[in-house]
Amino acid sequence: MTDSSAVSITAVSKSFGRGSAAVRVLEDVSVEIGQREFFTLLGPSGCGKTTLLRLIAGFETADQGRIAIEGQDVTQAPPFRRPVNTVFQNYALFPHLTVEQNVGFALVEQQMPAAQIRARVGESLEMVRMQSYARRRPAELSGGQQQRVALARALAPRPKVLLLDEPLSALDLKLRKEMQIELKLLQAEAGITFLFVTHDQEEALTLSDRVAVMQGGRILQMGAPREIYETPTHRFVADFIGDINLIEAEALPGNTIRLIGGAQITHPHQAHGRVTLAIRPERARIVALDASHLQARVVHTAYLGTALVHKLALADGSTFLLRQSDLDGAQPSLGSQIGLSLPADSLRVLVQ
Amino acid sequence: MTGSPALRRLGLLTPALVTIAVLVGVPLTLLFWISLLQKGGSSGVDWASVPSLANYIRLVWEEDFDGTMILNTSYLVILLRSILQAAVTTGLSLLFGLPVALWMAGLSRGQRDLMLLLITIPFWTNLLVRNYAWLIILREDGWFSQMVDFISPVGPIQLLYNDLAVVIGLTYSFLPFMILPLYAVFEKFDWRLLEAAHDLGAPRSRAIRRVLIPIAMPGIAAGSLLVFIPCLGAFVTPALLGGGKTLMLGNIIQMQFGASRNWPFGATLAVVLLSLMLIAMVTMAIWRNRRVR
Ligand SMILES: Nc1ncnc2c1ncn2[C@@H]1O[C@H](COP(=O)(O)OP(=O)(O)OP(=O)(O)O)[C@@H](O)[C@H]1O
Numbered sequence: 075m076t077d078s079s080a081v082s083i084t085a086v087s088k089s090f091g092r093g094s095a096a097v098r099v100l101e102d103v104s105v106e107i108g109q110r111e112f113f114t115l116l117g118p119s120g121c122g123k124t125t126l127l128r129l130i131a132g133f134e135t136a137d138q139g140r141i142a143i144e145g146q147d148v149t150q151a152p153p154f155r156r157p158v159n160t161v162f163q164n165y166a167l168f169p170h171l172t173v174e175q176n177v178g179f180a181l182v183e184q185q186m187p188a189a190q191i192r193a194r195v196g197e198s199l200e201m202v203r204m205q206s207y208a209r210r211r212p213a214e215l216s217g218g219q220q221q222r223v224a225l226a227r228a229l230a231p232r233p234k235v236l237l238l239d240e241p242l243s244a245l246d247l248k249l250r251k252e253m254q255i256e257l258k259l260l261q262a263e264a265g266i267t268f269l270f271v272t273h274d275q276e277e278a279l280t281l282s283d284r285v286a287v288m289q290g291g292r293i294l295q296m297g298a299p300r301e302i303y304e305t306p307t308h309r310f311v312a313d314f315i316g317d318i319n320l321i322e323a324e325a326l327p328g329n330t331i332r333l334i335g336g337a338q339i340t341h342p343h344q345a346h347g348r349v350t351l352a353i354r355p356e357r358a359r360i361v362a363l364d365a366s367h368l369q370a371r372v373v374h375t376a377y378l379g380t381a382l383v384h385k386l387a388l389a390d391g392s393t394f395l396l397r398q399s400d401l402d403g404a405q406p407s408l409g410s411q412i413g414l415s416l417p418a419d420s421l422r423v424l425v426q
Numbered sequence: 427m428t429g430s431p432a433l434r435r436l437g438l439l440t441p442a443l444v445t446i447a448v449l450v451g452v453p454l455t456l457l458f459w460i461s462l463l464q465k466g467g468s469s470g471v472d473w474a475s476v477p478s479l480a481n482y483i484r485l486v487w488e489e490d491f492d493g494t495m496i497l498n499t500s501y502l503v504i505l506l507r508s509i510l511q512a513a514v515t516t517g518l519s520l521l522f523g524l525p526v527a528l529w530m531a532g533l534s535r536g537q538r539d540l541m542l543l544l545i546t547i548p549f550w551t552n553l554l555v556r557n558y559a560w561l562i563i564l565r566e567d568g569w570f571s572q573m574v575d576f577i578s579p580v581g582p583i584q585l586l587y588n589d590l591a592v593v594i595g596l597t598y599s600f601l602p603f604m605i606l607p608l609y610a611v612f613e614k615f616d617w618r619l620l621e622a623a624h625d626l627g628a629p630r631s632r633a634i635r636r637v638l639i640p641i642a643m644p645g646i647a648a649g650s651l652l653v654f655i656p657c658l659g660a661f662v663t664p665a666l667l668g669g670g671k672t673l674m675l676g677n678i679i680q681m682q683f684g685a686s687r688n689w690p691f692g693a694t695l696a697v698v699l700l701s702l703m704l705i706a707m708v709t710m711a712i713w714r715n716r717r718v719r
């Protein structure tokens with residue numbers, strides 16, 4: 075994949091601080107991002123997303139490992155020699171320059187002829203529908219407008235890769251949804267690789283071709299949104315993305331798993347001893363109460379318009395969420411004991 | 427207070443207006459009035475003389491023995507030299523002040539406060555005393571002078587009682603006025619903007635020229651005014667370190683009010699000086715306004 079990769083990160087580690095005060099922020103991170111891919115780094119606050127982005131942009135240097143852009147090793151290259159541009163979380167627009175001067179900044183640096191700069195700036199502003207604001211200053215724009223200008227500014231020099239550090243986090247929900255769609259369209263139009271950072275799992279799933287879930291400086295799982303959502307390999311990934319039920323169980327030899335309450339089910343696994351089972355709320359089924367199924371008591375039922383969500387209590391006291399989309403079907407009454415079927419194709423056995 | 431809002435605003439403004447009128451308006455009017463009179467008596471002013479522009483004419487034209495007017499450029503030369511000295515001092519202050527202010531802005535909170543204290547400490551001592559200190563440093567047998575002579579490839583250099591000494595003394599005296607406003611803008615400066623500039627392809631020096639300097643411009647302008655204007659009227663430093671040889675406008679004015687007992691001519695020079703400062707400030711304001719547009 076090395077030749078066709080837009081960004082290739084190989085075994086990169088990074089620590090801040092020196093000596094005993096050193097803190098490992100990235101640990102042996104390797105990622106290959108394909109051409110024109112919309113790739114998202116997803117993870118909780120402080121997991122090292124920004125640091126990884128800054129390493130790619132060149133604002134920090136890696137302690138170990140190699141970073142290549144379009145096959146070109148840039149591990150030691152300064153930021154101004156890398157064919158990437160960044161949309162900063164705080165936009166970082168130049169307050170003393172007008173919108174068009176901001177967008178043309180990189181083009182002036184490239185010593186492009188003035189007429190060409192004007193044309194390119196116009197094009198870029200048109201892409202984000204900000205032509206009529208060309209002569210304003212950043213302080214005279216709303217948050218969403220500033221965001222668009224930041225985008226246009228980063229796109230104007232036609233970088234190979236665009237790095238976006240939580241560009242939508244400062245916007246309100248409605249504008250954010252609008253901008254998500256626009257970002258996606260823009261990426262298709264510009265044909266540029268996007269490396270997007272967010273801690274919003276919904277945003278990650280909606281926008282991305284592929285997602286890398288990070289925790290504590292490591293990439294836990296990488297894959298298409300659907301893959302991450304439906305077949306999480308880590309407890310953390312399962313828990314971080316969407317609602318999921320995590321139940322304790324015991325793995326027995328012969329592809330058997332003993333559930334809470336003693337019921338045994340057959341499910342392929344390589345584990346042994348205590349494991350965690352993961353199942354999405356919409357995947358479990360209500361069945362008649364018997365010894366071969368997990369038992370649960372209905373604690374609370376919430377009506378969500380398109381579905382019912384039952385809050386159930388298992389025998390060990392843990393909570394289990396069940397989402398019932400079939401509103402016309404039989405509904406368990408409050409306080410009743412029910413059986414739960416866990417379909418094998420939706421059940422994941424997770425390592426801790 | 428009742429009545430119309432305009433009336434009420436006037437009421438609130440009264441103390442400020444009175445203060446300005448008494449402390450600024452009256453003395454300035456008096457100064458201008460005196461500049462139109464003739465010298466006389468023991469008080470330095472002949473209050474009964476007929477007001478005229480004679481003193482202003484005397485700045486450029488001199489009456490010869492036979493009554494013909496001849497051009498006298500000595501005051502113009504002093505004026506030009508004062509402007510030049512003030513400009514050189516401002517330039518040097520900027521040269522030294524810029525790196526210091528930049529460096530200070532990068533320090534931790536506590537270190538910054540310490541630096542601010544160190545920079546303001548000289549103000550606790552009288553300007554005269556500090557200039558005497560320079561007198562000792564720059565003297566031929568002073569340590570600085572000896573050191574310069576030691577490393578100088580062209581033999582001993584006369585450091586005292588010349589323009590160089592005055593510029594050194596002035597730069598020293600007014601440097602804090604350059605550093606403080608510069609520091610104020612650098613402290614608020616968002617350093618991520620420089621990263622953004624790097625990201626967009628600007629190497630360090632280009633990023634500083636295209637982003638840092640323009641944003642710091644208000645501080646540079648304020649600092650330059652704060653150095654240039656008092657330099658123009660300085661008289662202690664030129665008198666001490668210039669050894670009376672290199673006269674500046676401030677010295678002449680002081681002489682007219684002192685030894686020469688010619689208040690009207692002193693007032694005339696003061697009015698000229700004030701006008702120059704006013705021109706400098708207005709120029710700066712117009713220039714800054716145009717940049718903001
Ligand atoms: N310059 C630095 N010096 C020391 N520690 C740092 C530095 N920059 C980041 N860190 C630490 O590295 C860790 C990762 O930081 P990073 O900014 O990459 O997190 P993030 O995933 O972007 O978080 P967020 O979602 O909150 O932006 C954090 O614990 C942070 O405190």
Ligand SMILES: [Mg+2]
Pocket residue numbers: 123124125239
């Ligand atoms: Mg971050």
